[in-house]
Amino acid sequence: MGDDIIRSLAGYIATEILKNPQRVIRPDEKLISSGLIDSFHLVDLGLFVEERFGVRLDDSELNADTFDTLEQLAALVAARRA
Numbered sequence: 001m002g003d004d005i006i007r008s009l010a011g012y013i014a015t016e017i018l019k020n021p022q023r024v025i026r027p028d029e030k031l032i033s034s035g036l037i038d039s040f041h042l043v044d045l046g047l048f049v050e051e052r053f054g055v056r057l058d059d060s061e062l063n064a065d066t067f068d069t070l071e072q073l074a075a076l077v078a079a080r081r082a
Contacts, residue, residue: 005053005074012048017041027071032064042067049073055080 006027014023017037031037037045046062049055055077067073 002071002074002078005077006070008052009045009049009070009073012052013037013045016048017044025070027074028069030064030068031070032068049077053077053081 010025010027011021013025013031013036015021025031025036029036032042042062045067046057050057057076057080061067061076066076
């Protein structure tokens with residue numbers, strides 16, 4: 001299940017945020033702390049996660065501590081769905 005979440009998140013980020021559908025995002029690649037995703041796109045990503053996976057995120061979770069890699073984000077989604 002985690003791999004499906006990671007693939008979905010990576011596809012969304014590459015296509016909708018980076019506008020580069022061919023961009024491969026590694027599960028452990030830093031998204032926020034590397035500057036790949038800025039604060040504006042972080043909000044978009046949070047909304048996508050809530051809509052796509054049916055989970056609720058607190059605004060305080062939209063940061064590099066919980067959202068910096070696809071692995072972290074997938075784990076958060078999986079925990080909320082459990």
